Amino acid sequence: MTAAAGIATLPGWRLALFGLPGLPLAALTLPLYIYLPTYYADTLGLGLGVVGGVLLAARIWDMVTDPVVGVLADAVRLPGGRRRGWMVAGLPFTIAGIWMLMSPPDGAGAAHLLVWSIVLHLGGTMMVLSQQAWTAELSDGYDERSRIVTVREVFVILGTLAAIALPVVAGGGGTAVTAAGLATLGAAIALLLPVTTTAAVIAVPEPDRPVARARGQLARLGALVANRPFRRLIGAYIANGFANGLPATLFLLYVSHVIGRPDLAGPLLFVYFAAGILAAPLWLRLAARTSKHRAWTIAMAIATAAFLPAAFLGTGDVVPFLIICIATGATLGADLALPNAMQADVIDIDRLETGQERAGLFFALWGFATKAALALGIGTAFPLIDAAGFDPAxxxxxxxxxxxxxxxxxxxxxxxxxxxxxxxxRRFPLTREIQSGLAEEIARRRSPAVATPPGCGPPSSRKPSCSLSVAAPRASCSRSSAS
Known part of the structure; x- marks a missing residue:
């Protein structure tokens, strides 16, 4: 460990245990968006209109709670640490929500679906946001952050693959999800989540960082808005998330009606995510040789070129679409890991601008943007195809x-x-050299013996602290805003 870089290199076994909770947490995503709506609407007989309205209300709640949980997670230190403590606190809510939603009692209706969806979303937000903020604080090293996030996202993809396969296997091998298949998936997640979370909390250290004052966070939202790299990054993430959300929303309909092979939807989805796992180390290596933003730009360019031919395929074009799934799936690791690692670098500017540790708030806004992009994709795709007269029946x-x-x-x-x-x-200003300068300045200020630079207030000062200019190859104290 070095003063400038926090945990210089996390041992492989600790890193694996740190990323492991991402597997059961990711396995929740597919049931919430694909399996549960169909099961409650058809099998339990609630109807698509009722289920859609209930899940929309739950998603709105989920988006609203993101910034609230983010601020509280930064400001309140629970037993075990700010990040580990909040992950553990989210466990009972998440497990209860999983169990009640995927193994509903007889007579479960709209109220059951709404209440336990809200409970599950709250617990999931507490756990996911805490792990993301923990990731940003685990190391101050530019490339080490990429390594940590990539391993975590590989477990996320593995969890998605498990969620694709398990309900169908448990349900007898068909394409429909049965009550037994859903209950099996729920039980597996409910068992794995406390085991993997406990392993991560015990095995991986949490850097000792001061809590951020909740009132101070709200008072210094201006510094966040003035953070130009953050604005550019979240803008790119929303645009890319919307671009990814459109095909994700329409995948089953496209495979069923354009390609004409609904029986291959599961295998094609599996190939897509498997390609993401296999290619993840390549993106990590490319980011280390160039930079995170250049590697991500290359990945998005490849995805764009590879995906466009899908607009011109037709019935029976299975092989061309399989190639598209492999090529675009290979870019998935970059899409998931590199922007999150860049976000950790962006937070360094805020640390020096405000003197506070606000990773929870940053990732809460990140989560809000992710969910908003997905909702925007759904809200755009369905009305467009409906206006064209598309009828899935x-x-x-x-x-x-x-x-x-x-x-x-x-x-x-x-x-x-x-x-x-x-x-x-493509010209993201936070390069490796500049982030290294930020990390050195952060480490210098954390030293109790450090002298405050002329014209800059101490981190604990209530007055605006000095800002960083990321135009220089080294962090320097100035009065201009971080941009």
Missing amino acids: ADDGGGALALTVLALVYGALPVPFKIWAILLV
């Missing part, structure tokens, strides 16, 4: 025009948003 999907529009929304509409994201980050 019809054998021909509503006709040639409807299928053409479905293919264009799936394969072509994401392209300009990917390009927008590329333009936002």
Whole structure:
């Protein structure tokens, strides 16, 4: 360990245990968006309208609680630490929500779905935000952050793969999700989550960082808004998230009606995520040789070029679409890991600008942006194909025009948003050299014997502290805002 870089290199076994909770947490995502709505609407007989309204209300609650939990997680130190303590505190809510939603009692209705969805979203937010903030604080090293986030995201992809396979296998091998399959997945997640979380909390140290004053966080939102790298990064992430959300929303419909092979939806999805796992080390290596933002830009460019042909495929084009799934899946690791690692670097500017540790708030806003982009994708895709006359119940999907529009929304509409994201980050100002200077300045200020630079207030000062100019190769104290 060095003063400038926090934990210089986390041993491989500790890093694996740190990322392990991402597996059961990620396994929750697919059931919430794909399995649960169908199960409650059809099997339990609530109807699509009721289920859609209930889950929309739960998602709104989820988005609203993100910044609240982020501020509290920064300001309140629970037993075990700010990050580890909040992860453990979120466990009972998450486990209870999983169990009650995936093993509903007889007579479960809309109220049951709403209450336990809210409980699950609260627990999930507490755990995910805490682990993300912990990731940003675990190391001050530019490349080590990429390594930590990449390993965590590999476990996230593994959890998604497990969620694809387990309910179908438990349900007898068919494509429909049965009560037994859903209950099996719920039980597996409920058992794995406390085991993996406990292992991470015990094995991985949490750097001792001061709590951030809740009132101070709200009073210094201006510093966050003035953080130009943060604005550019979150703008790119929203644009890229929207571009990814469109095909994610329409994947099953596209495979079923455009390609004409609904039986291959699961295997194709599996290939996509498996390619993401296999290619993840390559993106980590490329980011180390160049930079995070350049590696991410290359990944988005490849995804754009590879995905566009999907707009022009038709019935029976399984092999071309399989190639598209492999090529775009290979960029998934970069999409998941590199922006999150860049976010950790952006937080360094805020640490020096405000003198506070606000990683929880930053990742709360990050989570809000992620959910907003997904909601925007759903809110755009369905009305467009509906206006074109698409009918999922019809054998021909509503006709040639409807299928053409479905293919264009799936394969072509994401392209300009990917390009927008590329333009936002291709000259991202936080390079390896500049982040190294930020880390050195942070380490210097953390030293109790350090003298305050002329013209700069101490980190604990209530007055605005000095800002950093990221235009220089080394962090320097100035009166200009971090931009």
